[in-house]
Amino acid sequence: TGARSALLALDGINDVQIELAPATPTAPIGAAGHGQPAPLQAIPGVRQVIAVSSGKGGVGKSTVAVNLACALAQQGLRVALLDADIYGPNAPTMLGVADRSPEVSGSGDSQRLIPIESCGLAMVSMGLLIGPDQPVIWRGPMLNGIIRQFLYQVEWGVRDVLVVDLPPGTGDAQLSLAQAVPMAGVVIVTTPQQVALQDARRGLAMFQQLGVPVLGVVENMSWFSPPDQPERRYPIFGSGGGQTLAQEAGVPLLGQIPMELPVQEGGDSGRPVTLAQPESTAATALQHIARRLLELTSP
Template sequence: MTTVEEASYALSKIVDAGSQKSVIDLGWIKNVRITSPRSIITLALPSYANSQRDRIVKEVRKILLNFNDIDDVQIELDNSSPETNSSEVNTPQLQDIKDIKKIIAVSSGKGGVGKSTIAVNLACSLSKLGLRTGLLDADIYGPNTPSMLGVSEENPKVHGSGNEQRLIPIEKYGISIVSMGFLIEEGQPVIWRGPMLNSIIRQFLYQVEWNNLDFLVIDLPPGTGDAQISLAQSVPIAGAIIVTTPQKVSLQDSRRGLAMFKQLGVPLLGVVENMSVFIP
């Protein structure tokens, strides 16, 4: 009969795509149980590893079904994951990030106005001034900064295990970069509701080795939704920049964004009017 030790050893061959560490060592697979002919395991993925879920599940089933006395694999999801902790979502607390001095949020009322371009150029400019700079792509549904910086093929590494796991940012042009774009396949949609969005943003803030930054530039998604509220209620923001274009509809949405930051108590550093003129 297959033992728990044998099954766990076999499952330890499954590794995280970024860090190449075993999912057993990372604590992503736990509570391995064997009740012949059934095997039961618990899958506890952090939010930033959700893009690997299908692959890991497939490999788990393949490995366990290779044992002669196992013909059924049951996979349980760990319900204690941050996505389902309603108290964290409903009662967020403002908390400094030890390794970051100042946070600048770049936002826009609507998409397509060049918000990510402004965020990337701002981060590059701060880095050129000799300031230690990070760039957090919090546009979870449309992460573009990896492509803009030429690092879309990179896989961030993870060190530590359990609750001590930390994501290592990708470095380019002197900027420490973290983006959802590193954690999903190209073209893969992120179909998440508010609590999961809040959770991944908090993990990007608090479970990343930011390494003593002078500035963290955060590229927010367009609009006035969960991401903006979650950020403003999680960390002290030094100021926000709103990006717009001269068109009336863009300006209308920008005013809503400005009003949102004012209501959340976030200082406004300025408004950038992008694409102001056409140069043939």
């Protein structure tokens, strides 16, 4: 399989055995007669898990996840990032480590991946295990398996927060994470555009149905300000959508992030905007969101 080949290509890996989980029942979540889910299993050394999700692609979810992880680290926390966007792993590029591969410790059943360190984070991603143009063509059971491996077979060490960048939508990855590990909560990323809000509502409702706390909504691409007129705001994708979604769900609007060139430049250069230009409007908004998350998840 593609998963076996990718793992065998790592230095120190001599053999790989992949166990496929039984197919998920087709009955709706919570349907009677299907028993109770397996108990949630905490990650040793990790105090809390915060997921970042979106209803659709193209809303800047991964950019928000990477920069929130960096902003939390700037607050003095020990932060790790799990790029669980298996089909579209972008975190290695955004953190400037796309050309690196994780090492492996131990042998046999005790083998563990060692995260890549960059920008103050420990990070694991499928993008570190495959070629830059290699697609991942997996069904649900294999996706579930690799997510569990990334959760429990990585030397995360002692971490205050593990930020998980989920793929867009409401699919196997979200269900696998929610049924595997206890989470402090999930952040829903959207843009003000109506089509994005419709999908964000579905994603938010899914996590509520799964019993995962929704920490709040982040509205990305809220407005554009010309560099020579920073006081002017142009709501290219509409306005007020994030606030409306948050009010409908009874959760806070954690913040609004403008469209700024430094955000794109940081993602492409491997130096996230929260580190490269911490005084920019977007970075300031992300730092504010990180502080709000700390307030919401503090014991």
